[in-house]
Amino acid sequence: MKTVEANGRRYRWMSEPLVVVCVDGCEYDYLELLKAGTAYKADAVVPTFTNPNNLSIVTGVPPAVHGICGNYFYDREANAEVMMNDPKYLRAPTVLAAFADAGAKVAVVTAKDKLRKLLGHRLKGICFSTEKAAEATLAENGIENVVELVGMPVPSVYSAELSEFVFAAGVKLLETRRPDLMYLSTTDYVQHKCAPGSEGANAFYAMMDRYLAKLAALGALVALTADHGMNSKTRADGSPNVIYLQDLLDGWIGAGRARVILPITDPYVVHHGALGSFATVYLDESESELVRMRLADMEGIEAALHNAEACSRFELPPDRMGDLVVISTRHVVLGTSRARHDLSGLDAPLRSHGGLSEQTVPLLFSRDATIAEGRSLRNFDILDVALNCIPARAARKAEDERIRLG
Numbered sequence: 555m556k557t558v559e560a561n562g563r564r565y566r567w568m569s570e571p572l573v574v575v576c577v578d579g580c581e582y583d584y585l586e587l588l589k590a591g592t593a594y595k596a597d598a599v600v601p602t603f604t605n606p607n608n609l610s611i612v613t614g615v616p617p618a619v620h621g622i623c624g625n626y627f628y629d630r631e632a633n634a635e636v637m638m639n640d641p642k643y644l645r646a647p648t649v650l651a652a653f654a655d656a657g658a659k660v661a662v663v664t665a666k667d668k669l670r671k672l673l674g675h676r677l678k679g680i681c682f683s684t685e686k687a688a689e690a691t692l693a694e695n696g697i698e699n700v701v702e703l704v705g706m707p708v709p710s711v712y713s714a715e716l717s718e719f720v721f722a723a724g725v726k727l728l729e730t731r732r733p734d735l736m737y738l739s740t741t742d743y744v745q746h747k748c749a750p751g752s753e754g755a756n757a758f759y760a761m762m763d764r765y766l767a768k769l770a771a772l773g774a775l776v777a778l779t780a781d782h783g784m785n786s787k788t789r790a791d792g793s794p795n796v797i798y799l800q801d802l803l804d805g806w807i808g809a810g811r812a813r814v815i816l817p818i819t820d821p822y823v824v825h826h827g828a829l830g831s832f833a834t835v836y837l838d839e840s841e842s843e844l845v846r847m848r849l850a851d852m853e854g855i856e857a858a859l860h861n862a863e864a865c866s867r868f869e870l871p872p873d874r875m876g877d878l879v880v881i882s883t884r885h886v887v888l889g890t891s892r893a894r895h896d897l898s899g900l901d902a903p904l905r906s907h908g909g910l911s912e913q914t915v916p917l918l919f920s921r922d923a924t925i926a927e928g929r930s931l932r933n934f935d936i937l938d939v940a941l942n943c944i945p946a947r948a949a950r951k952a953e954d955e956r957i958r959l960g
């Protein structure tokens with residue numbers, strides 16, 4: 555049987571088109587009707603942010619191996635705070651690229667362009683974002699005339715339609731080009747604004763259901779997970795429940811003696827104001843244990859850990875994390891300085907992610923999977939389960955026939 559190896563894991567060749575969907579910010583509670591196939595709960599990577607988890611899913615390994623541990627980090631070597639969306643920061647090949655190299659037809663569609671270059675790193679195939687769909691070229695994206703193909707106008711970057719375009723493109727690609735392996739990654743605009751059960755959330759998931767059903771009807775095995783969950787992060791009066799770490803540390807040890815980095819930071823912060831439940835702090839070694847202890851004792855702080863402990867517990871690259879890792883509790887977020895967060899764009903009560911409280915995500919398959927008892931699943935096991943733990947179509951047919959004949 556043909557297999558492909560990537561990052562120490564071996565994957566069987568797909569026996570039907572495999573569509574892997576990463577629903578950004580899909581807290582398990584958003585799903586209620588799970589009929590066909592198999593549904594599991596899995597753990598996302600901490601920090602529960604978009605880029606570290608998307609890259610874990612497509613490489614099959616944690617950030618300690620692939621290197622992407624945030625959307626944003628402090629590059630100690632360059633002494634600069636930079637976005638981590640450049641493929642030069644990626645330390646492992648993707649399973650997608652490995653399959654393409656072995657001859658599979660592979661397609662990747664992502665909502666925001668910030669993920670495109672990482673997901674499509676060294677990928678011989680199709681890779682484009684909704685955001686820049688109109689600019690897709692054969693040379694850069696392996697496809698052109700995307701907007702005509704999908705038959706939907708390019709939506710605003712802050713809209714539910716940005717994700718709908720991803721699903722619509724997936725259906726059109728399956729109909730017209732039938733990729734062997736497709737990765738669809740949405741954006742969490744709706745999840746940041748709408749709690750499970752709300753009208754906005756229900757409309758989004760109904761839309762998603764229709765497209766997933768179409769993908770399955772076209773003969774694809776559909777596998778779905780999320781990069782992280784989502785929780786409300788507000789006080790009783792509805793205002794954001796924020797601990798401004800930089801202000802706090804400036805007060806404790808002197809202005810500018812510590813550098814607080816929020817890896818949630820990215821160019822699209824209107825809907826969350828760059829507030830999440832995970833921060834990393836750079837400070838002098840002589841002060842780190844005292845600061846860590848004071849933080850660990852604070853209400854609203856779930857964990858304050860030294861670099862080594864945090865990196866071993868969460869499988870993170872030590873050279874890209876600060877001296878301390880700070881995680882806030884379920885309904886609390888961490889900021890830098892109050893003055894550095896523009897919350898004027900927040901037109902709904904704050905919902906966000908990043909911490910341990912957003913680690914549980916769904917892991918769903920449109921066909922039954924056989925998973926070893928007691929195995930604890932991660933979202934980045936999705937390719938392993940889809941390819942290695944679900945019987946190939948021919949085997950299923952034979953089994954169905956056996957049952958039919960009694």
Ligand SMILES: [Zn+2]
Pocket residue numbers: 578579603604605742781782
């Ligand atoms: Zn996300």
